[in-house]
Amino acid sequence: MSKVTTSCMKYTDDAPEGVSEAAQSALAPLDVRWSEHPELGGWPGCLVETVRFAEACAALRDSAGFDMLVDHTAVDYPDRKPERFTVLALLMNMTTQERLMVRCRVADGASVPTLCDLWKSADWAERETFDMFGIPFEGHPDLTRIYMPQDFDGWPLRRDFPMQGHNRFRD
Amino acid sequence: MSTDQTTRDATPEATPDAPPAPTGENPEFSTAPFDTDIRLDAGEDPGERMVLNMGPQHPSTHGVLRLLLEVDGERVHRVVPDVGYLHRGKEKIGETLGYHRYIPYTDRLDYLAPLANNCSATWAFEKVCGIQAPQRAQAIRTVCCELARISAHLLGLGAYGMDIGAMTVFLYTFSERENLYNFFEHLTGARFTTTYTRIGGVARDADDEWLRGVRDFCDGFGKKVDTWENLLTNNRIWRIRNEGVGVIPRDMAISYGLTGPVLRGSGVGYDVRKDRPYGLYADVDFDVPVGQHGDCYDRYLVRIEEMRQSARICVQIIDKMTPGPILADEPKFVLPDKQGVMTGMEQLIHQFMLITGEMDTPKGEVHSHSENPKGEAGYIIRSEGGAAPWRMKYRAPSFVNLQVLKDIVPGHLLADIVAILGSIDFVMGECDK
Amino acid sequence: MSEVTQTQITDMVEASGSSECSILLSTVKSLANWSRKHSVWPLPLGLSCCGIEFMATAANRYDMARFGMEVARFSPRQADLLLVAGTLTYKMAQVMTRLYDQMAEPKWVISMGACASSGGMYRSYPVVQGIDEFIPVDFYISGCPPRPDSVLNVLMKLQDKIDRDRSYELTLASPDAPSPLRVDEIAVLPGKRHGPPVALATDGERYVKQGPQKIMARGVKPQEGR
Numbered sequence: 148m149s150k151v152t153t154s155c156m157k158y159t160d161d162a163p164e165g166v167s168e169a170a171q172s173a174l175a176p177l178d179v180r181w182s183e184h185p186e187l188g189g190w191p192g193c194l195v196e197t198v199r200f201a202e203a204c205a206a207l208r209d210s211a212g213f214d215m216l217v218d219h220t221a222v223d224y225p226d227r228k229p230e231r232f233t234v235l236a237l238l239m240n241m242t243t244q245e246r247l248m249v250r251c252r253v254a255d256g257a258s259v260p261t262l263c264d265l266w267k268s269a270d271w272a273e274r275e276t277f278d279m280f281g282i283p284f285e286g287h288p289d290l291t292r293i294y295m296p297q298d299f300d301g302w303p304l305r306r307d308f309p310m311q312g313h314n315r316f317r318d
Numbered sequence: 319m320s321t322d323q324t325t326r327d328a329t330p331e332a333t334p335d336a337p338p339a340p341t342g343e344n345p346e347f348s349t350a351p352f353d354t355d356i357r358l359d360a361g362e363d364p365g366e367r368m369v370l371n372m373g374p375q376h377p378s379t380h381g382v383l384r385l386l387l388e389v390d391g392e393r394v395h396r397v398v399p400d401v402g403y404l405h406r407g408k409e410k411i412g413e414t415l416g417y418h419r420y421i422p423y424t425d426r427l428d429y430l431a432p433l434a435n436n437c438s439a440t441w442a443f444e445k446v447c448g449i450q451a452p453q454r455a456q457a458i459r460t461v462c463c464e465l466a467r468i469s470a471h472l473l474g475l476g477a478y479g480m481d482i483g484a485m486t487v488f489l490y491t492f493s494e495r496e497n498l499y500n501f502f503e504h505l506t507g508a509r510f511t512t513t514y515t516r517i518g519g520v521a522r523d524a525d526d527e528w529l530r531g532v533r534d535f536c537d538g539f540g541k542k543v544d545t546w547e548n549l550l551t552n553n554r555i556w557r558i559r560n561e562g563v564g565v566i567p568r569d570m571a572i573s574y575g576l577t578g579p580v581l582r583g584s585g586v587g588y589d590v591r592k593d594r595p596y597g598l599y600a601d602v603d604f605d606v607p608v609g610q611h612g613d614c615y616d617r618y619l620v621r622i623e624e625m626r627q628s629a630r631i632c633v634q635i636i637d638k639m640t641p642g643p644i645l646a647d648e649p650k651f652v653l654p655d656k657q658g659v660m661t662g663m664e665q666l667i668h669q670f671m672l673i674t675g676e677m678d679t680p681k682g683e684v685h686s687h688s689e690n691p692k693g694e695a696g697y698i699i700r701s702e703g704g705a706a707p708w709r710m711k712y713r714a715p716s717f718v719n720l721q722v723l724k725d726i727v728p729g730h731l732l733a734d735i736v737a738i739l740g741s742i743d744f745v746m747g748e749c750d751k
Numbered sequence: 752m753s754e755v756t757q758t759q760i761t762d763m764v765e766a767s768g769s770s771e772c773s774i775l776l777s778t779v780k781s782l783a784n785w786s787r788k789h790s791v792w793p794l795p796l797g798l799s800c801c802g803i804e805f806m807a808t809a810a811n812r813y814d815m816a817r818f819g820m821e822v823a824r825f826s827p828r829q830a831d832l833l834l835v836a837g838t839l840t841y842k843m844a845q846v847m848t849r850l851y852d853q854m855a856e857p858k859w860v861i862s863m864g865a866c867a868s869s870g871g872m873y874r875s876y877p878v879v880q881g882i883d884e885f886i887p888v889d890f891y892i893s894g895c896p897p898r899p900d901s902v903l904n905v906l907m908k909l910q911d912k913i914d915r916d917r918s919y920e921l922t923l924a925s926p927d928a929p930s931p932l933r934v935d936e937i938a939v940l941p942g943k944r945h946g947p948p949v950a951l952a953t954d955g956e957r958y959v960k961q962g963p964q965k966i967m968a969r970g971v972k973p974q975e976g977r
Contacts, residue, residue, distance in 0.1 A: 266574075
């Protein structure tokens, strides 16, 4: 596997096509950077500062009508310094069907503000991301493993975790 | 309910150094080991409360879901769903093996509707490669998705009925599923682990006999649905057990991110097939049923109507189907025709190279969504080139839908849980990935 | 059922004053085995996809009731046959061993499908590479998932095996006998990857001797990278 030290996503200051006015104005005070219009057919997205992740999502929910958290996950770049992970949250506006991907970057061990106060679905979604990547979510009411047993050692979906051979039942 | 797994915990006061009585906010509450991860919420008057363990081996949890219930007599006060008993690391497997070799694993995600999973995965992978399947392949896929939807709803309905006590429905729906299995077997060679789609098309062409058979099946399907509806829809017991049970209000449904029949049962008319059409859904005429009350009965009605609509879609597509290629002509990403692989050296080498990772996908991030029987199945794929995704996230509708149990179960009787679980209709294979 | 019968046999043998009461024993044995084999109550541990094929086996087209096996018991106390259908993860493994422990002797185990038998297509971190790392298995069914026909085939094979069951003799064997298990009692198990072949109905002994922890300790050798 070749070494990937930076993500393929490119960010600019201008919002791409397809982002509604409401979303743009909701995010205007937060100094976000927009991803270039994705050539592979994804949804528009933006990158926010880690500490303002929840703030940005709250602004989108309250003033741009993004009332559903569709998906939540993270991407791991072990060789990217200093921020190893990108946390993704895919939001949807149920009225207009508009979707927006909100991203933030976080270093190993640093925490991300939780979205639990905004959407109820964030509870399990963040537990899953925590379980698979070991990214703590600050303010989460019950941040425990959800798929793996509670005493499991390791974060399975990190790139440096082996596909097999990690057997916790070994002596 | 296996009685020997029932645990009746001591109240926290009983042992002096036990942690304080946990509430939802207390992190102590679920970090405890296996048997004690729910404790009695003593409150002012604990009454006759006990902790009851339901699952992971329980006939009506439809797989390996585990529910920890805090009950007072028959009344449930708190429920803690515990998932992960079937976590097989599918995303890791996909990131390791690559796009082509991941398709067989999608069969086992929602194993009640493998064809729908095959299709949703390949639609996502085709977006990554930047190619499109030809018209005929899209038509076959769309028919397959709808047959899979019928098959999944049939099993859901049969198991739901059986859990509530209507054994006959189970036998009817399973006979019908066997008919569908015959179709799947004819088309793909397997009863339900089909691995039918390929990037850029499908594995085999559908012959005329198959298409005729499916059309006849769909034509006569409405009458069969009437038979099952006669057994259930106006059945007094069925209505009492389901009406007003497990009500999910509209706002709660959206906040929990529910999709599929569970969301539509709560009165939100969101359906990916209508709102972001993929496949050939833009060309067909169908209705999206929507419930009014958000209770178990509405979700049941939505599923029944969805089956009728699925049959309708199949008929329309089969009538419009024209002959043509079933694989896109994109040798950089698409496997060669299987017949050629078996007879020609060039094609064999070509297939070998693609499968072993000689494939270079464009870089970028892809989001793809499709309407699976249980709800919206989504892929977020981050590609950094190569034959395998750098990160592949599968949005499992069952996982998201199950979470709502925390809010809707408390206050109901123990027997209602069975109805609620049946009406949410989840698959643990998909939920746990 | 079995305990009652065994007690009766013991009584009869003691009443006759001899431990070599082979004619009586043989007749009772075949009667008991005959009734056992036509009333196997399975505990279907439907973990994943194979569970759906098991449901199809039990439903009307394949109709397991023809073999007297339609009474699926979800309580291990009432079951004779543990049918592990599907992918077993380490998180679920402790539940399965517990179910096995709770079942009363005599008990049989069928491992249905590739995942239960060997981990199947899942060579990944959470999946147990074959349930025989935890419990003894009588029959393995190949397929992913097996067709209902092959499930029925194995159920008939299980009936044959019950018919050949000689656990009564073992129970009544004198203490100074060399070993209750003879060579011809060892089942030949296709697809067994490691360890000695598992013996017939009294395999619980082996399990009790080794203990689940011991068996659990065996693992895959860690590999660097992937």
